[in-house]
Amino acid sequence: MSxxxxxxxxxxxxxxxxxxxxxxxxxxxxxxxxxxxDVREGDVYGFLGANGSGKTTTVRMLLGLVLATSGDIEVLxxxxxxxARAVLPRVGALVEGPGTYPHLSGRxxxxxxxxxxADGPRxxxxxxxxxxxxxxxxxxxxxxxxxxxxxGMRQRLGLAAALLRRPDLLVLDEPTNGLDPQxxxxxxxxxxxxxxxxxTVFLSSHLLAEIEQMCTRVGVLDGGRLVLQDQMDAxxxxxxxxxxxxxxxxxxxxxxxxxxxxxxxxxVDEHEGGRLLVRxxxxxxxxxxxxxxxxxVTLLSPERRHLEDxxxxxxxxxxxxxxxAGASA
Amino acid sequence: xxxxxxxxxxRNRRTWGTIAIIDALPTLVAVLLxxxxxxxxxxxxxxxxxxxxxxxxxxxxxxxxxxxxxxLPIAVALVAGEAVAGEAQQGTLRYLLIRPVGxxxxxxxxxxxxxxxxxxxxxxVAVTSYVVGVLLLGDQTVTVTGPTTSxxxxxxxxxxxxxxxxxxxxxxxxxxxxxxxVALFLSTVARSxxxxxMGAMTLLVASTLLLxxxxxxxxxxxxxxxxWLAFVDLFRDPIRWDEVVRGVLVQxxxxxxxxxxxxxxxxxxxITD
Numbered sequence: 001m002s003x004x005x006x007x008x009x010x011x012x013x014x015x016x017x018x019x020x021x022x023x024x025x026x027x028x029x030x031x032x033x034x035x036x037x038d039v040r041e042g043d044v045y046g047f048l049g050a051n052g053s054g055k056t057t058t059v060r061m062l063l064g065l066v067l068a069t070s071g072d073i074e075v076l077x078x079x080x081x082x083x084a085r086a087v088l089p090r091v092g093a094l095v096e097g098p099g100t101y102p103h104l105s106g107r108x109x110x111x112x113x114x115x116x117x118a119d120g121p122r123x124x125x126x127x128x129x130x131x132x133x134x135x136x137x138x139x140x141x142x143x144x145x146x147x148x149x150x151x152g153m154r155q156r157l158g159l160a161a162a163l164l165r166r167p168d169l170l171v172l173d174e175p176t177n178g179l180d181p182q183x184x185x186x187x188x189x190x191x192x193x194x195x196x197x198x199x200t201v202f203l204s205s206h207l208l209a210e211i212e213q214m215c216t217r218v219g220v221l222d223g224g225r226l227v228l229q230d231q232m233d234a235x236x237x238x239x240x241x242x243x244x245x246x247x248x249x250x251x252x253x254x255x256x257x258x259x260x261x262x263x264x265x266x267x268v269d270e271h272e273g274g275r276l277l278v279r280x281x282x283x284x285x286x287x288x289x290x291x292x293x294x295x296x297v298t299l300l301s302p303e304r305r306h307l308e309d310x311x312x313x314x315x316x317x318x319x320x321x322x323x324x325a326g327a328s329a
Numbered sequence: 330x331x332x333x334x335x336x337x338x339x340r341n342r343r344t345w346g347t348i349a350i351i352d353a354l355p356t357l358v359a360v361l362l363x364x365x366x367x368x369x370x371x372x373x374x375x376x377x378x379x380x381x382x383x384x385x386x387x388x389x390x391x392x393x394x395x396x397x398x399x400x401l402p403i404a405v406a407l408v409a410g411e412a413v414a415g416e417a418q419q420g421t422l423r424y425l426l427i428r429p430v431g432x433x434x435x436x437x438x439x440x441x442x443x444x445x446x447x448x449x450x451x452x453x454v455a456v457t458s459y460v461v462g463v464l465l466l467g468d469q470t471v472t473v474t475g476p477t478t479s480x481x482x483x484x485x486x487x488x489x490x491x492x493x494x495x496x497x498x499x500x501x502x503x504x505x506x507x508x509x510x511v512a513l514f515l516s517t518v519a520r521s522x523x524x525x526x527m528g529a530m531t532l533l534v535a536s537t538l539l540l541x542x543x544x545x546x547x548x549x550x551x552x553x554x555x556x557w558l559a560f561v562d563l564f565r566d567p568i569r570w571d572e573v574v575r576g577v578l579v580q581x582x583x584x585x586x587x588x589x590x591x592x593x594x595x596x597x598x599x600i601t602d
Contacts (some may be wrong), residue, residue, distance in 0.1 A: 026599075063427045065600040088429040095427075100418030103341065110369075115333040117428045161424065 006293030022071035092167035098158025102147035151178030249274030355392030409512035410526030471530025510587035
């Protein structure tokens with residue numbers, strides 16, 4: 001149950017994406033700085049970062065669109081962009097929004113894309129397109145041109161294009177962009193379903209909640225550097241404090257004060273009644289002692305860290321913020 | 330890949346719109362000639378035009394001479410300028426490249442599609458101008474009913490005419506390949522398809538202007554458009570090869586240099602749009 005992978009486990013797990021000292025400079029600006037990504041088979045990997053932190057550049061380098069200044073990339077066990085021809089047919093991707101030929105229908109767009117690919121027999125094309133459209137919820141879409149699609153429909157079409165070839169790895173950059181809550185939920189369900197079927201998902205986003213709900217592993221990019229990379233469980237591990245909610249706040253506080261081994265921090269939330277944070281207690285034991293003394297307990301649970309706190313602690317403000325130096329600290 | 334590019338080209342309404350516009354000019358000229366019966370005096374005006382008043386079957390060549398200097402190259406600049414920059418602007422370039430389509434292969438497919446556009450355009454112009462020529466001008470033949478004459482005045486047999494027309498067609502294709510190479514290179518550099526097309530058109534206009542300027546005489550042999558109308562020489566008797574050969578060399582140089590530049594620029598480019 002160790003949070004940090006030892007070298008033994010690192011060799012056991014198949015690496016789907018691995019980068020080593022990956023660096024990209026545009027002129028004098030270093031967009032990506034010595035990034036060492038580690039994505040394992042079966043992961044839903046959340047790639048977090050503020051706008052301008054280098055997420056998209058990294059994703060483009062993984063796909064061979066942007067050429068790295070230095071460093072190595074391995075995708076599905078083979079070097080990129082050197083083995084692009086072998087690797088990319090096994091990868092489905094959505095990079096910075098879908099690209100469509102506006103005068104063609106969704107189906108015609110997918111057919112055209114399929115015709116430019118290296119594989120997939122032609123006679124199964126219609127069936128594969130229908131399946132992909134079905135999966136993303138566009139099964140009954142009509143023949144109107146893609147330019148008449150809503151943002152959400154276009155996003156679904158882009159996902160369908162990524163799924164055309166049943167990829168081993170899905171690389172998705174902001175996939176829920178432009179979708180309504182219902183659509184976001186559908187896409188999340190779809191991605192988790194694909195992941196259960198064996199697809200590794202690499203999900204880049206600036207939406208913490210989205211990552212927190214779906215991902216098993218998280219990497220955080222800040223100013224081009226990977227400041228954090230770990231299993232979600234480890235990041236959201238217990239803080240060592242126990243949260244207690246009780247209507248009998250004062251009694252609880254008095255009682256806890258008599259226990260010298262405990263530290264108590266308390267806050268009172270007007271809507272939800274009293275909330276105490278107790279450090280140094282074993283939750284089950286604490287519960288027994290409170291109830292024994294007649295203190296009513298509404299909720300008692302080990303406190304876990306929120307991804308947001310972890311990420312904020314690891315990062316500075318985004319690059320779209322141009323505050324005065326020292327003013328925002 | 331080439332199949333997909335051709336299908337993209339032929340399914341685009343704009344392709345056919347462009348061809349229709351190009352086709353409209355010679356058709357208009359034929360109508361005007363037929364109505365007014367006023368041809369340019371022999372030796373002036375567009376090549377062959379003075380001859381078509383007596384023989385409508387020659388009108389396709391006159392039409393080609395009309396569209397080649399301006400209309401066709403502008404259309405080629407537009408289509409080739411859009412080749413890479415247009416895909417980039419639509420956001421489809423990155424999806425093509427991660428299919429994956431090799432960058433060199435994509436360039437070749439784009440170039441083939443542009444040349445296919447030229448062939449289709451020239452064929453459409455040839456067929457319509459032949460039909461229009463025969464319908465409107467063909468029956469005006471008053472004096473000559475014998476074999477078609479070369480522009481040097483001697484008679485030409487039909488197989489000879491077909492052969493020379495083929496040569497002229499190949500020469501015109503090479504000229505358009507030169508424009509396509511320039512526009513394709515700009516298309517790999519420019520952010521917008523319009524920018525690439527405008528760049529190529531600027532070169533065309535500059536070349537045409539410099540050709541009228543005596544002070545630029547030293548540059549004349551190297552200008553893109555310098556030898557374009559040399560295909561007329563293929564219809565002289567005997568054929569005057571020297572300018573045609575020089576034209577082939579100049580166009581060849583443009584094609585090699587700019588396609589090389591396009592390849593070098595595109596295969597090392599960061600695709601960030």
